[in-house]
């Protein structure tokens with residue numbers, strides 16, 4: 001069945017550059033919702049600011065396009081008042097982990113049931129290609145013309161350490177794996193994180209001489225491997241992809257509801 005029912009056709013053509021990975025993520029995400037049989041009214045998409053965050057304009061769910069770095073804070077308020085809705089929060093690496101880093105770790109720690117999708121292109125795309133905390137050492141960006149001397153960190157490890165109960169990573173090349181992971185993330189009763197390594201050919205690719213979108217997708221394909229694979233043992237520098245952790249812990253809204261019920265009984 002067509003995915004068009006989920007899309008606001010009146011807002012097309014979209015703003016993304018040719019070859020940008022954000023469109024692939026939108027596609028995989030919509031397939032996940034369709035396979036779960038979700039209607040438009042059951043989904044709320046909350047985003048901040050960035051090329052990635054523009055995604056919420058193109059989907060015909062309940063949507064909130066909020067402020068840079070604060071999507072998870074808005075989403076938390078929304079989920080607390082309407083816990084029955086599926087809250088999806090797509091964020092760029094800057095949005096989620098630079099200005100929004102504090103909100104990210106605390107949303108993970110609370111285990112509130114929503115799905116954070118980190119669209120990690122390792123750069124600030126929207127504002128012209130400044131380096132982000134995920135760019136990594138030795139990367140060229142408009143703000144590091146002599147190469148970046150900041151080290152990056154591992155989003156998956158950070159999310160697990162902060163308490164996220166579902167943490168996965170994939171790449172735009174593996175769009176079917178992305179759909180599967182997003183489906184399971186949405187079904188998970190707790191804070192779920194899906195990191196997608198994606199290409200920004202306009203800024204990251206061009207400045208770092210990685211070629212166009214196809215070459216960048218090939219780079220990610222060749223430099224990632226399934227979790228625990230033989231390939232990883234032989235090539236420790238490969239980045240693992242797949243589902244890293246899924247565990248059951250009390251969910252924030254349910255715990256809050258228990259307090260409300262306890263107090264109501266007392267009265």
Ligand SMILES: Cc1ncc(C[n+]2csc(CCOP(=O)(O)OP(=O)(O)O)c2C)c(N)n1
Pocket residue numbers: 049050051052053067068091092093094095096099119121123124125126127132
């Ligand atoms: C409070 C605030 N600070 C800074 C900005 C400027 N700004 C807009 S988008 C952005 C970063 C975008 O990068 P990312 O979140 O990684 O998304 P991408 O555009 O790469 O998809 C910044 C710094 C802003 N809009 N608001």
Ligand code: SF4
Pocket residue numbers: 015016017019020021022051052121125126199200201202203
């Ligand atoms: S600047 Fe980069 S992230 Fe933004 S739309 Fe273009 S390719 Fe995508």
